[in-house]
Amino acid sequence: MVSERSGADILIEALTDLGVEVVFGYPGGAVLPVYDALFKQNHIRHILVRQEGGAVHAAEGYARSTGKPGVVLVTSGPGATNSVTGIADALMDSIPIVVITGQVPTALIGSDAFQECDTIGITRHCTKHNYLVKDPARLGAVVHEAFHIATSGRPGPVVIDLPKDVQIATAAYRKPGADLLHKGYKPQVKPDPTLIETAVEMIAAAERPVFYTGGGIINAGPAASQFLRELARLTGAPVTSTLMGLGAFPASSPQWLGMLGMHGTYEANMAMNRADLIVALGARFDDRVTGRLDAFSPKSKKIHVDIDRSSVNKTVAVDLPVIGDVGRAMEAMIRLWKARQLPRQDLAPWFRDITAWRERESLAFPDSTTEIMPQLAIRRLWEATHARRPIISTEVGQHQMWAAQHFGFEDPNKWLTSGGLGTMGYGLPAAIGAQVGNPNALVIDIAGEASILMNIQEMSTAAQHRLPVKVFILNNQYMGMVRQWQDLTYGGRYSESYTEALPDFVKLAEAYGWTGLRIEKPRELDDGIAAMLAADGPVMVDCRVAKLANCFPMIPSGAAHTEMLLQANEVSGEMDDAAKALV
Amino acid sequence: MHIKAEDAERHTLSVLVDNEAGILARIAGMFSARGYNIGSLTVAEVTEDEAVSRITIVTEGPPEMIDQIISQLDRLVPVHKVTDLTALGPHVERELALVKVSGTGDTRIEALRLAEVYRARVVDATISSFVFEVTGGSEKIDKFLELMRELGLIEVARTGVAAIARGNEAA
Numbered sequence: 240m241v242s243e244r245s246g247a248d249i250l251i252e253a254l255t256d257l258g259v260e261v262v263f264g265y266p267g268g269a270v271l272p273v274y275d276a277l278f279k280q281n282h283i284r285h286i287l288v289r290q291e292g293g294a295v296h297a298a299e300g301y302a303r304s305t306g307k308p309g310v311v312l313v314t315s316g317p318g319a320t321n322s323v324t325g326i327a328d329a330l331m332d333s334i335p336i337v338v339i340t341g342q343v344p345t346a347l348i349g350s351d352a353f354q355e356c357d358t359i360g361i362t363r364h365c366t367k368h369n370y371l372v373k374d375p376a377r378l379g380a381v382v383h384e385a386f387h388i389a390t391s392g393r394p395g396p397v398v399i400d401l402p403k404d405v406q407i408a409t410a411a412y413r414k415p416g417a418d419l420l421h422k423g424y425k426p427q428v429k430p431d432p433t434l435i436e437t438a439v440e441m442i443a444a445a446e447r448p449v450f451y452t453g454g455g456i457i458n459a460g461p462a463a464s465q466f467l468r469e470l471a472r473l474t475g476a477p478v479t480s481t482l483m484g485l486g487a488f489p490a491s492s493p494q495w496l497g498m499l500g501m502h503g504t505y506e507a508n509m510a511m512n513r514a515d516l517i518v519a520l521g522a523r524f525d526d527r528v529t530g531r532l533d534a535f536s537p538k539s540k541k542i543h544v545d546i547d548r549s550s551v552n553k554t555v556a557v558d559l560p561v562i563g564d565v566g567r568a569m570e571a572m573i574r575l576w577k578a579r580q581l582p583r584q585d586l587a588p589w590f591r592d593i594t595a596w597r598e599r600e601s602l603a604f605p606d607s608t609t610e611i612m613p614q615l616a617i618r619r620l621w622e623a624t625h626a627r628r629p630i631i632s633t634e635v636g637q638h639q640m641w642a643a644q645h646f647g648f649e650d651p652n653k654w655l656t657s658g659g660l661g662t663m664g665y666g667l668p669a670a671i672g673a674q675v676g677n678p679n680a681l682v683i684d685i686a687g688e689a690s691i692l693m694n695i696q697e698m699s700t701a702a703q704h705r706l707p708v709k710v711f712i713l714n715n716q717y718m719g720m721v722r723q724w725q726d727l728t729y730g731g732r733y734s735e736s737y738t739e740a741l742p743d744f745v746k747l748a749e750a751y752g753w754t755g756l757r758i759e760k761p762r763e764l765d766d767g768i769a770a771m772l773a774a775d776g777p778v779m780v781d782c783r784v785a786k787l788a789n790c791f792p793m794i795p796s797g798a799a800h801t802e803m804l805l806q807a808n809e810v811s812g813e814m815d816d817a818a819k820a821l822v
Numbered sequence: 823m824h825i826k827a828e829d830a831e832r833h834t835l836s837v838l839v840d841n842e843a844g845i846l847a848r849i850a851g852m853f854s855a856r857g858y859n860i861g862s863l864t865v866a867e868v869t870e871d872e873a874v875s876r877i878t879i880v881t882e883g884p885p886e887m888i889d890q891i892i893s894q895l896d897r898l899v900p901v902h903k904v905t906d907l908t909a910l911g912p913h914v915e916r917e918l919a920l921v922k923v924s925g926t927g928d929t930r931i932e933a934l935r936l937a938e939v940y941r942a943r944v945v946d947a948t949i950s951s952f953v954f955e956v957t958g959g960s961e962k963i964d965k966f967l968e969l970m971r972e973l974g975l976i977e978v979a980r981t982g983v984a985a986i987a988r989g990n991e992a993a
Contacts, residue, residue, distance in 0.1 A: 363844065371844075388899060421840055421900055548893045548896060
């Protein structure tokens, strides 16, 4: 006879059984029984955030940097609705998180009770799955299944909505076996071996192959990044990556082309355009990657390895879809390649083309002795920190693209950014979550002055939990990417993209008990970065950069890979309506 | 600038799902969120233990979109199986309609005569009206309604399509 306990205790016990060490959250009326159960135990650490949205991004940062699922605990109503942006963000970027929301008691559901909202309805289409638990006897099985769903197949966010009376009512809890509540949930992990064989033959036959890799490789675990390196070594093919996949392949490799897509390098995009074979590995042909679809990689055969069938043929028709875990697929390709001792094509002519494109130096930027160029600031930051293998998070905008372009990543799980949803305000809470999961790591949020203000309250979280995150703000006083698009598309009419009345970030840092630093001149840059790294505890750096610098290279929305703008003087002032309608 | 429409095909999809709260909203919401069209949708429990429901969806779109719809349905956690009956080939589609027609004299007699041709049953009658129950494929019902419209159609209730593969095996 298993003794009965409250739903709140069952929840904590199930989380403990699942190995959860940290929960990011914020208490409130409908979740008080769970907070009381948390108070009485010692296994799970709770990180109190300052707004629920911060908790979700922190859980994302924790998950992305540790490979473990992130867990969030919030109350009903506004607690749940504040979490929605982070949940949608985790869905777009396939981040495994479990969000537990309090709910009004079951008898009050639907009565417009205080702090009631239809959490299940609101989150239904921005979660991988969600549950309303009305019976404490089911709670244990739901929690275990939620973690399984969040972390298996294509990872994603799962919401468990827990009415207050279910947190108090009692039931027996037994650690469930492998049986799922949903018998139909069986993600295809193992790729079809005949397709792997065809894929390997296609790679061996290709004269101009490119590996186009994405966030799926990071999600597939550190082993997948090693398989990618091995596969690249065996085949000799060049490698490019999406924003989300940075770090899976070392930026120092001669086979590395840099990021592709809208702000990718000239060589990566030209290679995609001229390739005879594209091997997409855990990438989803996002519009930021493909540019104009009818001009995307027109001469290539395409292999697409993805664990999510719905990613295949969604925007780009492929010749060989391989459904399964990308790590397993690469492992199988490596084994087959070695067993067959396949001769590969002479890729020297292909690399000669690539070298010629590289010589365009598409990431070059103008020098300045009076202003700090933002690209230079990132390069200096890289030089000062790369030996420590830092974890870098970003907000969203120009600074994010400059970080992706100029900060060379060597390892997976070191790059935390909001790729799919593009959520400003992601970087600081994500850095906090990463620092919680990696207490000894150097964690830096490369931020813009506009984005950082979107979750600025989380400075208080870092202070409370003594998390020594560094926030490096590239401050140009504009919403730079908005202004850049206004330059390119709207004749330089800067509608609402200038930020009046910015706070004094140094004083702000001090107000929160952080160290605040300001860097204003190029000659102060290295010392400023050194001071940031030398300071104990959290540091905010207000790095004043060139105000009107724009992020290049750039493929304008709806243009082909071959139509890259390399420098600002190629920018046209106004676009037609069809171009304006594109995102 | 104008927005272009693409050529569409009509497909009947049969979806087996866990019978749980919110499943219909999950399916219907996926269609609206991704801009897919639902022509008709029927749902009912189909197993003895009431654990599994069959949802029959009639949708329209270009072939790539139909493929996407199937993949998107398939990745919903409570979905067991998605079958494209149109692509599969031989299958039976049926729908039931209740059709209220009002009229007197010749039009009333003509309505009753046509109902016989369409094997519609009279399930309610007053001196000046009938309610017909008619089953069949959607086209047959469309045609019957077209005729009744000329004879005094008052209102219609349709079930939407239920469909199943032919032969001795589950699709």
